[in-house]
Amino acid sequence: MVKIEKRPVATGFKGSGGGIVPSKCGSTQNMAANIKVVVRVRPLNEKELDLNSRVVVDVVDDKMLVFDPKEEIRPFFYQGVQQPNKNFLKRANKELKFVFDNVCGQEASNKDVFETTTKDMLAALMEGYNCSVFVYGATGAGKTFTMIGSNEHPGITYLTMEHLFYTINQFEKEREFDIGVSYIEVYNENVYDLLKPSKTPLQLREDSKYGVMVAGLTLNNIKTARELLNMLENGNKNRTQHPTDANAESSRSHAVFQVYVKMRYKTSSQLRLVKLSMIDLAGSERASATGCVGERFKEGANINKSLLSLGNCINKLADGSNYIPYRDSKLTRLLKDSLGGNCKTVMIANVSPSSVSYEDTYNTLKYAARANKIQLSIKKNIVDGDMRLSQYVKINEELKKKVKELEAKLSLSSVKNVSKEPDMVKEKAIKEWRRRIIDCDSVHASLETELLNLMSRQRVLALRQRLRTRAFSHVADLAHRSSYEAMEQVCNEDIPRQERAAESYIKQTVHLDSQIMSTWTKWDDSRKRLHVVCNQAVSDFTELADFVENIHLKSELRHIKARDNLRYKLLSIENEEINAFTEYMSEMPSMLKKLYLTLKGYDKAPPALTAEYIEIMKKAKLAKAITWSDKDSEIDSNFKFISSLDIQKPTTAIDYDKKDEGNMTIDIMTDSDDLTDIENREPIKVLKRKGTPIKLPNNETILINDSFESLDATRNLNSAKKIKREKEFDIAPDIENYNVVDPNDLNSTFVLAGKMDALRKPIKTESKVEVQPVKRGLVDRTNTIQRTINFGDKAKLVKPVVGKAIPFRRPGPQPGAPRGPGFGSSLSRDGTPLQRNVQDASRTKTNVTQKSVGFKAVRARERVQNHPYSRPPALAARK
C-alpha cells in the first residue's frame, strides 16, 4: 500500500517536467470526439410491473432509441363487445428519437456495457491518456448496478480492473507497473475517503505543477481485481446512502473510484502516470420524486448543484468555450482533469423504461444527448440559441452529415431488419405479455376453484339441512298423530337431536360464509388484476385477443364444470332421499288397507271414513303413474339458491343480528279467546321485539325467545317459552282433535320439548280433588327457518316462530282401566274410539267437579260428540 501522508495526491498531470511524460492531450475543440455517450435502459422492476406502467423507452437498435413512442390504439373486443378506448385525455406522445454512441437495452448485462464502454478505453489508458467513466441518471435507474454490480453480476469497475490487469500482463516485458487506487465520495460538497472513513472532510488542493490534489488521501496498492472487489465492498459500506421514495438504497453522494497507473519503460526509464476515474454520480432526480424534506432535501439540493455544474462544464466543453466553470462545485473541481482536455471520457446514462420515471428519463436523455451533442428528434433539435454563428454552422453541418449517415443506416436496416428485428422485439413483448397473463390467470384460477368449491359445499350443506328439517317435521307430524309415547319420544330425543343438528348447521354455515367472504375478496382482486393485464395486453397487441379470449373461456369452463358437479351431487342426494321416501310410501297403502278392512270388519268404518279411504287409495294409484309434463313448476327460492352457483359478492357472513330483527314479523297461531274454538285458528301477526312477552287472547303470556342469535349462542332452539300463566288451567275440553295440523304442510307442527311437564301438572281445584288437566303443548314451527335465495342478502328469519296452544290427548286409560290397543290415536284395542273412554272418564270427573268444568269444556265436548268419527252409536242412541 502506498500511503501519501499530508502530501497532496495529484489527480492530474500537467506539463512534462520531472521526467514525467504528460498524458496525451486532446483539445477542448475535439472534446466531443473524446466523450462517448452510452445509454443503458434497465429492465422494469417489480414495482413498475405491479403498477402496470407503460414502457416509454423503445430501444430501436444499439445506437438509437425512441422516447415516449407512439401508442397504437386499436379497438379491443372483450367477449365480442368493443371496449371503449380509455385514453381520450392522454397527452400526445413525444416520440423523440435519440441517437447515441451506444444504446444498451433491457437485456444487456454488465459485461455488455463493459464491452461498449471501458474496454476500448483501456487501450487509450495504456497509451497515456487519462480516462474517466461516469454514470449518470435518476435514483434507482441502475447507476450503482452498472458501476459496482453484485457478486453474481460484477459491475464495470471490477470488469475494467480485471481487464486492466490482463492488459498489464501483456505489457510486462517492456514496462513496470505500479497500481494505486483510491475511493472517495463527494457528499454535501465535502470530500471523504471511503477506504479510510473519517468524519473530517478532505481538502482539495490545486497547484500548477500537480493539478488537482486531495490532501491526506490514502492510495492502496492492489495486485489483482479480486482484491479490488473486497475493497469496493468495504468502501461502499461507508458510502452515504439513504432510502428515498424512489430507491430503498439510494446513494446520496458521488463516489469517485480512481486508479493511478505508474508505468516505467524498462528501456528508457521513462515514467508515465495515468489515471482512470470511475464516477458513480448521485441520483439526478427531481426532489419531488424522492419525497425528501429537511436534511435529505439539502442533500438533494447539493447533489443537483454539483450535477448542474457538471452539466455546465460539459456544455461549455462541447461548445468549445474558453472558460469552463470547474470551480462551481467540488465534483467538477475534482474531475477537472477527467473531463475535457487530455481525457477520454465515457458517460453512461442510466434510465428506467417505465412511465413512472417519465420526467427523469426524459431529463437524463436530454442531458446525455447534450453530452453527445446529437439528438435527432422529429419535433426539434435541442440547440443552444447562444451559440456563435460559426460554431452553429459547423455543428449544423456535422449534424446534417450525421443525420444523413443515420438515415442511410436506418433505410438499410429497414430493408434488412424491418421484417426481422422489429418482429423479434414485438415477439418478445408479446411473449412477455403472455407470461404475465398466464401468471395472473394461474393465481386467479386457483382462487376461483377454491371459491367454487366452498360455494358448492355451502349449497350441499343447505340441501342436507333442508332435507333433514323436512324429514324431522314429517316424523314429528306422524308422532303427533299416533300415540302419546311417540310424541314423548319426539320431545325427548328427536327434538334435541334436531336442535343440535340445527345448531351445528348454523355454525358450519357461519364458518363457510366467512371463508367464502375472504376467498371472494382475494378472487375479486385477482379478477380485476387479470382484467387490467388482459386489457392492456390486447390494447398493445391485438394479436393477443385470441389468447385473452381463451383465458376467459377457461374461466367459463371452470364455472360450468363446478355447476355440473354441484348439480350431480345435489341430484344424487335428492335421489337417495326419494328412494327412501318411495319405499316408505309404497308400504303405506297396504297398511292403510289392512287398518280400514279391520275397522270395516268390526263394522266401525263410518261412511265419511270410507269415502276418505277411497279417495286416498285413488290418489295412491295416481301417484304411481308417471307424469310427462314439462311445465315449469314454480321453483321455490330456497331451491334456486341451492342449485345456482353464480359468484356474487357475499356480505360479511350471515348477519344475524341486524336492526330489523327487532321488528321481525312473527306468526303466532293461537286459539281464540274461547279455547274450545280450536278449529278456527287464525294466525296473528305481531310485530314484536325478541324477548318481549306476548299476551295471547286466551290470557296466556308467551315469551318469544327465538332468533338465530339465540340459536347460536344459547342452544335454545325452542322458541315460545311460557313464562307466566296468569291462571291455572281450566279443565279444558277433554278431546282430541288433530285437524289443527295441516297434513300437507311438511313444515308443520311439533310439540315443544320442555313444555310438557308444566302442562301436565295436576290442577288443584276448590274441592282439593286433583284433576288431570288436559295436555296442551305449544306448537312450534321453528323448523321453517330459511335462508333467502340471494347469497348477497342477509339471512332472514322466515316464520321463525309459530306458537299455538292445542289440546293434547291424555297418555292412556285411567289406572285400573283396561289398556288401549296401542296403535293409532283414537281407537282402543277393540276398535272403540278412545274419545268414548276419555269422555266416560271425564264424565266421571265431571260429576265430582261439575262446577269447575267451565262452559268452554262443555262446548268442546259437544263438538267432539258431533264429530263424525267420534260419536259412539250408543251415545247417539242415548241422545
Ligand SMILES: Nc1ncnc2c1ncn2[C@@H]1O[C@H](COP(=O)(O)OP(=O)(O)OP(=O)(O)O)[C@@H](O)[C@H]1O
Ligand atoms: N440492468 C439491471 N438489471 C437488473 N437489475 C437492475 C439493473 N439496473 C438496476 N437494477 C436494480 O435496480 C435497483 C436500483 O439500482 P441502483 O441502486 O443501481 O440505482 P442507482 O441509480 O444507483 O440509484 P441511486 O442513485 O438512488 O443510488 C437495484 O436493486 C438494482 O439491482
